[in-house]
Amino acid sequence: MRRLTPYLLALPSWMWLAIFLVVPMVAMASVSLQTGNAIDGFAMTFSFSNYSDALGRYSTQLVRSLFYGGMATVAMLVIGYPVAYWIAFKGGRRKSMYLFLILLPFFVSFVLRTISWNFLLADNGILFGTLKGWGLLPDDFHVLATTVAVVGGLTYNFLPFMILPIYVSLERVDPRVVEAAQDLYATRVGAFRRVVLPLSLPGVFAGVLMTFVPATADPINAAILGGTANTMIGNIIQTEYLTNLNYPTASALSFTLMAVLLVGIFIYARALGTENVLEAAAR
Amino acid sequence: MSARTRLGDKLLHAYTWLVIVWLSSPIAVMILFGFNDKKSKSNTTWQGFTLRWYTELFDISDLTVALRNSLVIAAVSTIITVVIGTMLGLALGRHRFRGKGVTNFLVFAAISTPELVMGASLLSLFVSGNVPRDANTIIISHVLFSLSFVVVTVRARVVTLDPSLEEAARDLGATAWGTFRQVTLPSIMPGVLAGAMLSFALSIDDYVVTSFVNGSTVTFPLWIVGAVKTGIPPQVNVMGTLIFGIGVLIAIGNAVAARRRT
Amino acid sequence: MNPRLHTRRDAFRIAGFSAAGLALAACGVQGQKAAPPKADAVQDFWSKQTKHGKVVFANWPEYMPEDQAPLKAFQQATGISYEYKEVIQENAEFFGKADPVLRAGQSLGYDIVVMTNGIQLQHMIELGYCVPLDHSKLPNFAANAGQKYKERSYDPGNKYTIPYTSGVTGIAYNTKYVKEDITSIQALFDPKYKGRVGMMADAQEIGNFGMFALGIDPEKSTEADWRKAGDKLKEQRDAGIVRKYYDQSYIDAVSKGDVWLTMAWSGDVFQRQLAGEPVKFVVPDEGGTIWTDNMLIPKGAANPVDALMLMDYLYQPAVAAELDEFIQYVTPVPAVQDLLREKAATAKGEDKKALEDMVNSPPMFPTEADYAKLRGYTPLTNQTQQVFNPIFQSITQA
Numbered sequence: 050m051r052r053l054t055p056y057l058l059a060l061p062s063w064m065w066l067a068i069f070l071v072v073p074m075v076a077m078a079s080v081s082l083q084t085g086n087a088i089d090g091f092a093m094t095f096s097f098s099n100y101s102d103a104l105g106r107y108s109t110q111l112v113r114s115l116f117y118g119g120m121a122t123v124a125m126l127v128i129g130y131p132v133a134y135w136i137a138f139k140g141g142r143r144k145s146m147y148l149f150l151i152l153l154p155f156f157v158s159f160v161l162r163t164i165s166w167n168f169l170l171a172d173n174g175i176l177f178g179t180l181k182g183w184g185l186l187p188d189d190f191h192v193l194a195t196t197v198a199v200v201g202g203l204t205y206n207f208l209p210f211m212i213l214p215i216y217v218s219l220e221r222v223d224p225r226v227v228e229a230a231q232d233l234y235a236t237r238v239g240a241f242r243r244v245v246l247p248l249s250l251p252g253v254f255a256g257v258l259m260t261f262v263p264a265t266a267d268p269i270n271a272a273i274l275g276g277t278a279n280t281m282i283g284n285i286i287q288t289e290y291l292t293n294l295n296y297p298t299a300s301a302l303s304f305t306l307m308a309v310l311l312v313g314i315f316i317y318a319r320a321l322g323t324e325n326v327l328e329a330a331a332r
Numbered sequence: 333m334s335a336r337t338r339l340g341d342k343l344l345h346a347y348t349w350l351v352i353v354w355l356s357s358p359i360a361v362m363i364l365f366g367f368n369d370k371k372s373k374s375n376t377t378w379q380g381f382t383l384r385w386y387t388e389l390f391d392i393s394d395l396t397v398a399l400r401n402s403l404v405i406a407a408v409s410t411i412i413t414v415v416i417g418t419m420l421g422l423a424l425g426r427h428r429f430r431g432k433g434v435t436n437f438l439v440f441a442a443i444s445t446p447e448l449v450m451g452a453s454l455l456s457l458f459v460s461g462n463v464p465r466d467a468n469t470i471i472i473s474h475v476l477f478s479l480s481f482v483v484v485t486v487r488a489r490v491v492t493l494d495p496s497l498e499e500a501a502r503d504l505g506a507t508a509w510g511t512f513r514q515v516t517l518p519s520i521m522p523g524v525l526a527g528a529m530l531s532f533a534l535s536i537d538d539y540v541v542t543s544f545v546n547g548s549t550v551t552f553p554l555w556i557v558g559a560v561k562t563g564i565p566p567q568v569n570v571m572g573t574l575i576f577g578i579g580v581l582i583a584i585g586n587a588v589a590a591r592r593r594t
Numbered sequence: 595m596n597p598r599l600h601t602r603r604d605a606f607r608i609a610g611f612s613a614a615g616l617a618l619a620a621c622g623v624q625g626q627k628a629a630p631p632k633a634d635a636v637q638d639f640w641s642k643q644t645k646h647g648k649v650v651f652a653n654w655p656e657y658m659p660e661d662q663a664p665l666k667a668f669q670q671a672t673g674i675s676y677e678y679k680e681v682i683q684e685n686a687e688f689f690g691k692a693d694p695v696l697r698a699g700q701s702l703g704y705d706i707v708v709m710t711n712g713i714q715l716q717h718m719i720e721l722g723y724c725v726p727l728d729h730s731k732l733p734n735f736a737a738n739a740g741q742k743y744k745e746r747s748y749d750p751g752n753k754y755t756i757p758y759t760s761g762v763t764g765i766a767y768n769t770k771y772v773k774e775d776i777t778s779i780q781a782l783f784d785p786k787y788k789g790r791v792g793m794m795a796d797a798q799e800i801g802n803f804g805m806f807a808l809g810i811d812p813e814k815s816t817e818a819d820w821r822k823a824g825d826k827l828k829e830q831r832d833a834g835i836v837r838k839y840y841d842q843s844y845i846d847a848v849s850k851g852d853v854w855l856t857m858a859w860s861g862d863v864f865q866r867q868l869a870g871e872p873v874k875f876v877v878p879d880e881g882g883t884i885w886t887d888n889m890l891i892p893k894g895a896a897n898p899v900d901a902l903m904l905m906d907y908l909y910q911p912a913v914a915a916e917l918d919e920f921i922q923y924v925t926p927v928p929a930v931q932d933l934l935r936e937k938a939a940t941a942k943g944e945d946k947k948a949l950e951d952m953v954n955s956p957p958m959f960p961t962e963a964d965y966a967k968l969r970g971y972t973p974l975t976n977q978t979q980q981v982f983n984p985i986f987q988s989i990t991q992a
Contacts (some may be wrong), residue, residue, distance in 0.1 A: 054508075055427035059435060062420035069476045073453030074441065087693075088720050088976040110991075132351050135344040146587040148526065149347065153579045155533040156353050157554045159363065164564070165358030167843070189789065193852060194838045208355065209533070210481070214488045215528040221492040221521045228652060237340065239393045241486040248492060255488035259481055261445065266446045275684045276838050277831055280991040288395060291686035292797070293983050294693075294717070303449045306438050310444045311437075370869070377849070377871060392660060400708065413833040452690060459694045544691055548679060548703050558655035 077220065081300035091296065099301040106301065107285050115309065116266030117196070121203035122211075125260050126253070128204070129211040134245075134253070136212075139225065148193035148216065152209050156282040160205070163273050166202070167193065194276030202270035207263065211256040218252030219245070250321060262310050280307055359576050366569035373565050385566040392567055393566040395555055399571055401427025402552035405467060406535040409474035415532045417479050422516070426495065444482040450477060450588050451544030465547030473545045478484060480536065482527035490524030639894070640898075652704035654887070655680040657758070659920045668907050674900045679881045682708060700896035705901035708758050711886050712747045712798055712971060713979055715755070717888065720976065724754035725891040729889045731902045732756065734909035735881040742965065743926035745814065747888065755888035756905060759917075760924040762957060762968060763799055763818075763831055763883035766848050766858030769872045779807050779878035781855060783830050788975055792847055792856030795839035796988040798971040799883065800827060804973075806881040806988075812972040817981055820972075824985040825887035831989055839990040849873050860957030861923040868948060870934070872925040876955050877967055884968040886926075922958060931959045 079190055081099055085091035104111070136147045154162060172191045180186045192198050222245060230240035268283030275281075282302065290299035365375055369382035388398045424435065441448075454473050458465055497519070501511040517524075541552040546554065557566055658665065665676050681704075682688045688709065693882070695702055702837070709715045718724055729736065735756050743757045767776050782791050782803070794800050802812045803852060804823030815823075830836055837853050845862040847853045849871045863875035889908075891901050907913060914927035915934055931953060938949035956964050974982055 055429035058419040058427070059429070059431075060422035061416040061484070063435070064429075065416065065479065066435075066442065069436060069454065069457070069472060070442055073450075073457050075446075075455055077449065077458065085978070086976055087717060093568040119416075127350065132346055132348050135341075135348045137340055140343065143587045144522075145525065146583040147352070148529065149579065149583045149586070150352050150546075151355060152529050152533050152582070153576060154359050156536055156579060157359060158551060158556050159537050159539070160382045160556045160564075161362050161568065161572050162358045164846075165361035167846060168361050168850075169357065172852045174850065176586055190854070191789075208351075210530065213530060215487050216486055217489045217523045218492050221489065251491045255484045258440070259484055262440070262444045266444060268448070269448070272841070273843070274346065278992055279835050283446055283448075284991060286446050288987060290448055290452060291684075291690045292713070292987075293980070294689075296594050303443070303446055305439060306446065307444045311440060314440070319444060377869065379869070452694075455691060456694050459700065460696045462698075462700075543683075543687060547679065550679070550681065555680070555681075557657070558680055 070167075077300045077303065081298050081304055083297050085297075087294035089164035094299075100305060103301045105306060108287050109281065110280050110282045111309065113279075114265050114283070114306075116315065117145040117200050117203060117263050117271075118267075120200050121207065121264050122203040122257055124200065125211040126210050126257070128252060129208055129256070130215055130249075130253075131213045133215035133219055133249075133298070136224070137216050138224050144220070148213065152214055155209060159269070162206075163269075166305050167207075170198070193274060194279075196275075196279055199271050199279045199281075202274040203264045203267060204268075205324075206270060207260040210259040210263075214255035214259065215249055215252040219249045219254075220325075222248050242327075254318065254321060258314060261317075262314070265310060266306060302323045359572075362569050363573045363576070366565055366566055366573045367454070368569075369564060373407075375564055375569070387568045388569055389570050394400055394550065395552075395565070395567060395571070398550045398555040399551055399552045401467065402536050405470050405474060405532040405551065406532050409478065409535045410528055410532045412471070413475045413478040413482050414528045416523060417482030417531075418486050418520070420479075420528075421483045421523070422520070425493075426489025434461060436468060439480045439483050442477060443484075444505065447538075447540040451541040454541065455544040465545050466547075467549050469545040469547065470542055470549060470551070474538060476533035477538070477541060478534045481530045482524075485527040485530065486523040488519060489520050492531050493519055528542045601659040621864050625679060636726045636728060638665070639725065640682050640731075643899045645899045645903070646897045647900065648671060648677070649704060649705045649897050649904050650677045650679065651706045651708075651904065652679050652681050652702075653708045653758075653899075654682050656911045657708070657794050657887075657921055658732060659916070663676060664908065664913050664916050667670070671907070674903065676904070679704070683714055684956055685710050689717060692718075692723070692747060693721075696721070696893055699894070701896060703896075704892060705897045706889050706905060707892050707893040708887050708889055709755075711746065713974060713983075715888065716748060716889075716974065717976075718892075719749065719754050723893050725893060725895060726753055726825075727756070727891070727899055731899075732904045732909075733907045738909045738911055738914070738929060740926055740928045742787070743886070745972055748887070755890045756909075757926040758887045758908075759888050760884060760926060760961065762860040762877060762924065762964075763794070763857060763885065764803070764860065764877040764957075765855055766845070766863045766873050766875050767855035768848050768851050768853075769874055771851055771854040776855060776874075776876055777879050779803065779880040781878075782857070783826075783834060783835065784806060785833060787854055788833070788853040789837050792838060792840050792844045792853035793830075793836050793990075794844065794857045795841055795990045797983050798974075799857065800839070801972055801982065801986045802881075802883045802969065806878065806969075809880065811881075811969060812883075813969050815972055817978070820982055820985050827876055827926075827986070827989050831992070837907055841930060859923075861921065862954075864955055864957050868951065873991040875962075877956070877964055879967070880968055881967050884924075884965075884970060895927065918958070919952065922952065924960065929990050 073151040079093065080091065082093060082095050082097065082153050084094045084096050084099070132151070136144055140147050161179050168174060170192050171177070172193065173181065177186060177190060177192070181188060181190065227240060227245060231237060232243040234240045234243055268281060268287050271279050271281040271284055286302050289295045291303065366385055367381050367383065367385065368375055369380035378559060420435070423429065424432065451473070454476070455465070458469055462471060468562055498511050499516050501515045524527065537553060541559055543553055556564060559565065559568070605686060618904060632937050639848070657680070662678055665678055669675055675761045692702055709718065718756070729752070739756070743760070744752060749755045753932050765776055765779070765782065781787065783794070793803070801820060801823060804827045805812045805815055807826055808822055810823065838847070840847065840856065842862070844856045845866065848858065849866050858875060860875055863873050866873045870955045891898050896900060908917065909927060911927055911929040911933055915930040918925040918930050919934065934955045936950055938946055938953055941949055953956055960968065972982065
């Protein structure tokens with residue numbers, strides 16, 4: 050029975066993933082090697098050149114996406130870790146309240162959040178308009194339609210997905226252990242580096258996985274907050290799929306993106322170097 | 333505790349609230365415009381105060397239905413996701429088994445598949461299986477894209493746990509189920525809760541995947557995205573405000589209850 | 595909503611999925627180019643259909659008064675009950691959802707669908723996804739539709755579609771920041787508005803404007819013309835004149851002053867003017883684009899006869915006037931202008947002002963001179979769109 054336990058635990062998810070993820074992925078892999086068009090139909094020709102063509106045309110956007118996703122992830126880690134730390138160790142009985150408050154804005158539709166941001170960040174709006182009125186900003190200063198806005202938007206929209214898993218693994222750490230470590234290593238920083246940080250690494254790994262990967266593939270922030278040179282790979286996939294009805298290129302791009310992200314996560318896990326993390330990524 | 337650490341704690345406390353305020357700042361605008369006495373269809377410039385939209389909250393019946401659909405779908409898909417996701421998270425974090433590598437890959441793949449591609453392939457799947465698209469297919473899809481988030485969060489908790497506690501419980505004669513309920517579940521609970529919250533937020537906020545598999549069922553985000561074309565009615569702001577308000581009340585109630593218990 | 599339990603049959607279907615998916619993977623996606631309908635084929639189809647007493651209408655949001663009065667009146671008059679669904683938000687997205695369903699020969703569950711003339715509508719027609727219309731059952735359309743709405747290059751002879759409403763793409767500008775009267779399309783290319791110009795991301799919309807700027811008629815354009823227009827637009831982007839390639843969000847941007855002037859749809863601007871925002875709409879001298887949202891009956895629709903009756907009902911001038919007063923785009927029924935003028939004469943106060951504004955608004959009722967400047971989208975085939983799209987997408991999605 051003990052031997053069967055993991056299989057029984059995994060079984061429902063396996064079935065779900067096998068039917069609703071693996072089958073479509075196999076179909077998608079097939080489509081990515083076909084040629085043709087939406088009207089006359091597509092036929093399997095094993096044209097691996099779909100991949101090289103797509104990559105050749107859209108390498109700029111792919112590299113840009115990885116760069117934006119990476120920058121946003123670093124920003125989330127820097128912003129989110131202290132929050133997770135404080136809630137885990139000092140949140141007391143109100144821990145779950147804080148977590149809930151962090152997630153609450155995400156229960157309200159992204160469209161409303163976006164419209165609000167566009168209002169707040171308008172060139173002559175409540176924030177920048179006032180500052181410009183005081184002469185603190187030049188007249189043509191703007192945040193919308195820039196790289197900063199896109200990376201900022203990604204950071205904003207995925208931050209809870211960084212904070213929560215880090216909290217989850219930190220919450221496990223006994224505060225007395227931290228205090229003892231502080232006595233032992235004499236400084237807070239020393240105690241943090243030697244005791245707290247290593248214990249939180251599974252959470253950090255989970256957080257990075259849950260933010261870097263979707264942020265890199267995200268089309269929404271670039272579409273809404275970006276300017277003329279902020280197109281990400283997610284936008285391209287969307288256009289190829291919906292507007293051009295070029296299913297092979299869209300599928301090839303999706304797989305390429307997935308492969309690149311997998312490699313990225315693997316390298317990152319290597320660099321992080323904990324056994325759990327490596328196991329999680331490599332197996 | 334030294335004065336320096338206490339100052340550090342205070343700063344961190346203030347910082348945490350600062351982040352919460354940042355995350356909630358667009359909500360303030362949304363609440364404000366729920367009171368906007370707008371004259372035209374667009375609701376983006378302030379034109380005076382009114383309570384009209386609160387009294388006319390349920391006047392747009394499609395919108396009310398859409399919100400109810402979203403809440404039911406989010407609740408059902410969260411329950412399913414949390415149950416099966418926690419099980420898989422436990423298996424991945426605790427056990428060694430055949431197919432673990434493939435499973436880890438699939439969990440990764442579900443996160444990295446662009447939403448659009450996931451939505452379109454699910455639609456093809458449902459069509460070729462001749463399954464009618466309705467609330468059920470939305471729930472199936474929401475479980476699919478939330479699953480990985482629950483699995484990864486729960487696994488992050490499980491790998492920090494010491495398995496010896498469970499072994500001790502079993503040695504003391506507890507049944508497998510008893511051990512799970514008395515020992516394992518309480519210790520992974522923060523991860524399960526965090527996963528549940530993420531899953532609920534993902535579901536109630538989803539637009540892209542839902543738009544493919546919804547058939548004729550309309551959810552809250554779907555309705556709003558549609559209305560953007562010609563202006564979102566302030567009732568949407570009011571509903572958003574109420575969702576947010578109820579959430580805040582729950583959070584406060586939770587905090588008060590926690591204080592009473594001790 | 596009432597989530598039904600999966601029946602046993604559903605469970606079998608799900609089990610059958612894997613096989614189905616693999617089969618799909620193996621054989622690829624089959625195209626099914628439609629043969630043009632023969633006249634007797636139209637007769638054959640319609641002679642077999644009967645009225646069912648219900649109709650499902652899928653439309654864009656806010657394209658029908660909130661009280662659905664025109665539909666209620668239709669129900670009263672004909673005894674046909676209706677379901678009205680605001681489920682279409684994007685042509686591309688709607689087509690992306692509809693394609694696999696229609697391809698599999700299944701029904702969308704809608705009897706009337708509204709789509710803009712453009713690549714997706716053309717695909718709907720080419721793939722045989724539309725039921726050919728029986729014009730003997732469309733007397734109001736024949737009597738009341740403007741001549742221009744009966745001669746449209748994308749669906750000659752209204753074989754498959756009749757217009758729901760039209761709109762014009764021109765230039766909107768914020769009068770707080772732009773102190774001159776904009777009349778020429780060259781303003782969008784003027785370096786003095788560097789970083790303050792909005793262009794549309796849609797390939798056909800921006801393509802048309804690139805061609806207008808060069809004096810090319812997009813309806814008669816060639817591949818060489820597209821490339822010239824592409825170069826012109828690329829220059830405009832590289833000079834930093836364009837702030838962003840917008841979807842519908844341009845309207846907020848221009849009314850807030852994030853952009854000072856932008857490509858714009860008439861109805862959007864008109865609504866903002868009514869709200870007292872400092873925006874103005876012009877059709878540039880060089881030309882503007884006229885587009886049309888069209889009603890069609892998708893293949894597999896359950897109630898085509900009832901659908902046709904509703905489509906025709908909406909062409910009664912009084913009904914069209916009621917709709918247009920709410921939608922505020924260009925109605926295909928010219929008689930509406932006089933009806934609204936009469937209504938304005940008897941109305942009072944704010945209503946009167948609003949109605950008068952509508953009646954005298956060129957974006958709602960273009961004059962003959964306005965129409966002379968208006969052109970449709972560049973007509974594209976399945977082959978040519980594969981050339982056309984990349985030219986402009988490489989600019990808007992750099």
